[in-house]
Amino acid sequence: xxxxxxKKSAPLQKELSGRIGKYEIxxxxxxxxxxxxxxxxxxxxxxxVALKVMVSQIADDPELIQRFSREAKAVAKMTHPxxxxxxxxxxxxxxxxxxxxxxxxxxxLQKAARTPPPMSLERKVSIIVQVLAGxxxxxxxxxxHRDIKPANIFINQDGTVKIMDFGVARLTTxxxxxxxxxxxxxxxxxxxxxxxxxxxxxxxIFSVGCMLFELLxxxxxxxxxxxxxxxxxxxxxxxxxxLLPQGPEYEALRPILEKALAKxxxxxxxxxxxxxxxxxxxxxxxxxSASGQHALEDLVELEPPPSSPPQPLTDAxxxxxxxxxxxxxxxxxxxxxxxxxxxxxxxxxxTAARPGTATVRGAGPTVVRGTxxxxxLSPTVQRGPATRVAPTVARPAPAPxxxxxxxxxxxxxxxxxxxxxxxxxxxxxxxxxxxxxxTVPASTLAVAPATTLPPPTTLAAVVSPPPSVAPTPSSVKAxxxxxxxxxxxxxxxxxxxxxxxxxxxxxxxxxxxxxAQAKSLVENALKGQQAEARFAAAETALRxxxxxxxxxxxxxxxxxxxxxxxxxxxxxxxxxxxxxxxxAQAAEAQKKAAAALASEVGGLLTQADNALAGQKYDxxxxxxxxxxxxxxQNARAAQGRTGAITARAVAQAAGAAGxxxxxxKGFVAAKTQAQSPETRASTSVPPGFEDTPNxxxxxxxxxxxxxxxxxxxxxxxxxxxxxPYTVKVYLVNEGNAPIxxxxxxxxxxxxxxxxxxPVPPQAKDxxxxxxxxxxxxxxxxxxxxxxxxxxxxxxxxxGETYKNQVTWK
Amino acid sequence: MRRAAPLAAAISLAGVLASAEPxxxxxxxxxxxxxxxxxxxxxxxxxxxxxxxxxxxxxxxGDKFYSFVDMVFGGLxxxxxxxxxxxxxxxxxxxxxxxxxxxxxxxxxxxFQMAVQxxxxxxxxxxxxxxxxxxxxxxxxxxxxxxKKVPEGFQGAGVSFVPVVRK
Numbered sequence: 001x002x003x004x005x006x007k008k009s010a011p012l013q014k015e016l017s018g019r020i021g022k023y024e025i026x027x028x029x030x031x032x033x034x035x036x037x038x039x040x041x042x043x044x045x046x047x048x049v050a051l052k053v054m055v056s057q058i059a060d061d062p063e064l065i066q067r068f069s070r071e072a073k074a075v076a077k078m079t080h081p082x083x084x085x086x087x088x089x090x091x092x093x094x095x096x097x098x099x100x101x102x103x104x105x106x107x108x109l110q111k112a113a114r115t116p117p118p119m120s121l122e123r124k125v126s127i128i129v130q131v132l133a134g135x136x137x138x139x140x141x142x143x144x145h146r147d148i149k150p151a152n153i154f155i156n157q158d159g160t161v162k163i164m165d166f167g168v169a170r171l172t173t174x175x176x177x178x179x180x181x182x183x184x185x186x187x188x189x190x191x192x193x194x195x196x197x198x199x200x201x202x203x204x205i206f207s208v209g210c211m212l213f214e215l216l217x218x219x220x221x222x223x224x225x226x227x228x229x230x231x232x233x234x235x236x237x238x239x240x241x242x243l244l245p246q247g248p249e250y251e252a253l254r255p256i257l258e259k260a261l262a263k264x265x266x267x268x269x270x271x272x273x274x275x276x277x278x279x280x281x282x283x284x285x286x287x288x289s290a291s292g293q294h295a296l297e298d299l300v301e302l303e304p305p306p307s308s309p310p311q312p313l314t315d316a317x318x319x320x321x322x323x324x325x326x327x328x329x330x331x332x333x334x335x336x337x338x339x340x341x342x343x344x345x346x347x348x349x350x351t352a353a354r355p356g357t358a359t360v361r362g363a364g365p366t367v368v369r370g371t372x373x374x375x376x377l378s379p380t381v382q383r384g385p386a387t388r389v390a391p392t393v394a395r396p397a398p399a400p401x402x403x404x405x406x407x408x409x410x411x412x413x414x415x416x417x418x419x420x421x422x423x424x425x426x427x428x429x430x431x432x433x434x435x436x437x438x439t440v441p442a443s444t445l446a447v448a449p450a451t452t453l454p455p456p457t458t459l460a461a462v463v464s465p466p467p468s469v470a471p472t473p474s475s476v477k478a479x480x481x482x483x484x485x486x487x488x489x490x491x492x493x494x495x496x497x498x499x500x501x502x503x504x505x506x507x508x509x510x511x512x513x514x515x516a517q518a519k520s521l522v523e524n525a526l527k528g529q530q531a532e533a534r535f536a537a538a539e540t541a542l543r544x545x546x547x548x549x550x551x552x553x554x555x556x557x558x559x560x561x562x563x564x565x566x567x568x569x570x571x572x573x574x575x576x577x578x579x580x581x582x583x584a585q586a587a588e589a590q591k592k593a594a595a596a597l598a599s600e601v602g603g604l605l606t607q608a609d610n611a612l613a614g615q616k617y618d619x620x621x622x623x624x625x626x627x628x629x630x631x632x633q634n635a636r637a638a639q640g641r642t643g644a645i646t647a648r649a650v651a652q653a654a655g656a657a658g659x660x661x662x663x664x665k666g667f668v669a670a671k672t673q674a675q676s677p678e679t680r681a682s683t684s685v686p687p688g689f690e691d692t693p694n695x696x697x698x699x700x701x702x703x704x705x706x707x708x709x710x711x712x713x714x715x716x717x718x719x720x721x722x723x724p725y726t727v728k729v730y731l732v733n734e735g736n737a738p739i740x741x742x743x744x745x746x747x748x749x750x751x752x753x754x755x756x757x758p759v760p761p762q763a764k765d766x767x768x769x770x771x772x773x774x775x776x777x778x779x780x781x782x783x784x785x786x787x788x789x790x791x792x793x794x795x796x797x798x799g800e801t802y803k804n805q806v807t808w809k
Numbered sequence: 810m811r812r813a814a815p816l817a818a819a820i821s822l823a824g825v826l827a828s829a830e831p832x833x834x835x836x837x838x839x840x841x842x843x844x845x846x847x848x849x850x851x852x853x854x855x856x857x858x859x860x861x862x863x864x865x866x867x868x869x870x871g872d873k874f875y876s877f878v879d880m881v882f883g884g885l886x887x888x889x890x891x892x893x894x895x896x897x898x899x900x901x902x903x904x905x906x907x908x909x910x911x912x913x914x915x916x917x918x919x920x921f922q923m924a925v926q927x928x929x930x931x932x933x934x935x936x937x938x939x940x941x942x943x944x945x946x947x948x949x950x951x952x953x954x955x956x957k958k959v960p961e962g963f964q965g966a967g968v969s970f971v972p973v974v975r976k
Binding site: 294602606609636639643727729748749750754755756757758759760775776777778779781782789792 | 881
């Protein structure tokens with residue numbers, strides 16, 4: 001293991017050289033709060049290790065040494081891909097305790113986060129999930145880290161995340177608190193830590209939340225230059241989540257962060273498992289990119305949560321750790337150290353299978369086969385290449401075949417398989433960058449007793465990775481050509497080279513036709529080939545603009561091979577292009593619709609205007625409203641509609657009155673009264689024609705014989721309020737001589753009031769036996785008209801007067 | 810009505826004696842007209858005696874002075890024709906009607922504003938266009954400062970302008 005120096009200096013310790021026990025000190029590789037870290041060589045097992053030698057201050061306190069020893073042992077019992085492996089625990093000749101642990105190559109998260117290129121969001125979340133996976137395992141073992149911070153998270157060169165310094169923090173904190181010093185940074189402490197209360201795994205969850213926040217926001221959540229200010233912030237101040245970057249992917253993370261960073265214990269995630277599952281679900285939703293998919297694939301197995309929240313690490317931490325020689329499953333099962341159980345625990349006979357039969361984990365293909373009983377592995381394992389173990393272990397089986405049994409047992413047994421694979425499949429130890437594949441002797445292979453298949457509602461639900469992860473076989477055989485072929489097949493499968501995967505798997509099958517793993521791989525690769533064909537068809541359809549068909553093909557491909565990243569990618573592209581096409585179509589349609597609307601509106605307005613001009617108010621209003629339906633902002637239509645409504649109201653009111661008044665009424669003209677100068681003098685007789693006693697001169701009038709007549713033409717004959725009407729006045733000449741008109745006087749009376757005024761006659765000469773229009777006048781019939789009459793008087797050159805009257809009655 | 814005054818006086822002597830009220834003017838205002846075309850406006854004017862004179866006063870909105878045209882009795886109503894407002898120059902026309910009876914009793918309507926709108930948009934209310942009487946138009950000035958020309962906002966073709974004679 002490596003260690004990054006802390007800024008705050010630890011008690012000075014002289015560098016060691018030579019040997020400590022069986023370890024040959026090669027050189028110091030780090031200095032931390034607890035002491036020095038050396039690159040050392042295990043002269044017995046012939047391997048390089050990281051040797052952490054504690055400060056002598058610890059050595060002076062027997063109680064601390066005891067606690068350190070106890071906790072170091074507990075950590076040493078943990079086997080998890082995300083927890084640095086402790087090999088050995090011992091005491092230096094000067095009394096300083098030391099720990100030998102696996103040597104890691106890479107850098108801690110603190111450095112990794114600052115080293116370009118920047119990590120993707122998916123990678124950051126993936127790292128945190130791996131940390132949580134390791135913590136979940138530790139918490140189930142009753143171990144609380146207490147000092148989770150980026151400097152204690154190590155990123156291996158292969159990307160695997162390892163939690164370092166388990167259990168040490170408790171020791172350190174206990175040691176330092178007495179002098180008032182704080183070791184390392186306080187930024188990641190939980191509120192209960194700050195308050196000095198007992199802590200449990202939920203404290204680590206808070207610290208992980210702090211780390212996640214820092215990874216996302218680029219700053220520590222409660223940071224301050226003042227230690228007391230940090231404490232205050234941690235315990236009292238609400239975190240400013242606005243420091244997070246903008247975007248829906250960050251918004252989706254916020255509730256997860258809020259729960260992890262809840263100040264109240266009960267408000268926080270109760271287990272690291274819960275926290276990890278939430279993040280994994282987040283990744284499923286948001287990690288659509290290839291890197292995101294890889295991030296998902298990189299996630300290690302998540303162990304099921306304990307049946308109750310983790311209890312604070314008491315003075316008897318081993319109580320939660322399965323004794324090495326226990327032959328029964330621990331009470332509650334979920335609190336057991338799975339890795340250790342896998343090695344040591346004997347499965348009850350009821351669930352045991354015959355040695356040598358295939359052990360099936362979950363519903364997957366064969367995981368581990370062997371003929372030997374369980375054996376402790378680590379001391380005899382040789383060096384192997386630095387390769388992650390967990391991801392291959394974590395992969396699910398494609399076809400569950402559930403049977404009955406205890407869910408807890410299934411979980412345990414399933415996890416046993418995991419641990420066995422981790423131990424017996426591939427164990428890789430890095431030595432100075434030299435990687436040698438280990439061939440594990442058959443005698444050291446862990447043999448898991450046969451188990452029954454767990455029901456999917458228990459194990460499958462707990463341990464199955466996201467559906468997008470390829471259902472590749474969950475492990476690889478360790479030896480022989482068959483194993484080599486399978487490795488090649490898996491590698492080909494991983495890069496979606498299904499042809500090659502099938503070819504290699506078939507090689508493996510040729511050597512072992514019963515190899516269920518190879519069969520499964522062939523089956524899945526065939527599905528992958530089907531998916532490839534679908535994807536190709538989808539791409540063709542996409543190029544042709546057949547989006548529905550493309551989507552259908554791509555969906556079919558994704559259904560066939562949900563692990564293949566080309567599926568989601570292609571579907572996403574299809575959706576993007578389809579949406580773009582829809583947008584373009586919508587824009588074009590909108591343009592056409594606007595043009596059509598303008599044309600239609602124009603036509604309707606013309607019709608409406610014409611209707612209004614023709615006093616067809618209802619039609620006009622309807623047409624204007626049609627325009628307004630299509631174009632609510634059309635001012636011309638709005639104005640026209642208002643005008644038409646007003647006009648209609650006026651007309652209707654007038655019509656009602658007029659109709660009422662018009663009942664039984666019409667225009668009736670009288671007879672023309674003609675008067676000549678002679679007529680006016682007819683009462684007298686010419687001189688010499690006076691009456692005598694015997695003779696009475698008869699007086700007569702020629703007036704009736706005058707040839708002129710005034711006639712009226714009123715149109716319409718029946719009037720209504722609001723309607724126009726026209727009165728035309730004619731002079732008819734029934735005589736044999738022309739009539740010459742000099743002037744005309746019109747007296748029009750409406751409702752008792754009138755106007756008498758001359759009207760210039762339009763015609764002055766009326767030929768014999770002809771008629772001429774003297775006047776044509778037009779008006780609107782008033783709604784309040786109750787009496788109407790017109791009297792016309794025409795005078796001729798000869799002094800004749802013609803008078804007539806038309807009355808509305 | 811100067812020309813017919815003797816006849817009117819002769820016919821309605823009793824009415825003249827009885828006339829004591831000003832004329833009543835009944836006019837439906839026109840909210841709009843179109844540019845460059847004359848418009849005929851009509852009103853019903855009644856009186857208990859004789860209606861002596863009816864005039865239609867008008868100006869382009871914003872102008873200082875009104876001009877007027879005589880409204881001629883057509884048998885049913887009095888109509889007067891305004892010259893066409895120049896398109897683009899006149900946005901609206903202010904007008905009112907004044908009637909005087911033979912007892913010099915006078916009535917003046919409110920001032921109406923008639924918008925000048927493009928053809929097709931001005932259709933309401935239906936105008937009473939007595940085209941038969943839209944012949945020559947004679948405009949009378951009301952103020953000496955109006956000069957001798959038809960007001961600038963109106964068409965001058967076929968329009969006679971009678972200025973106020975300086976005394």
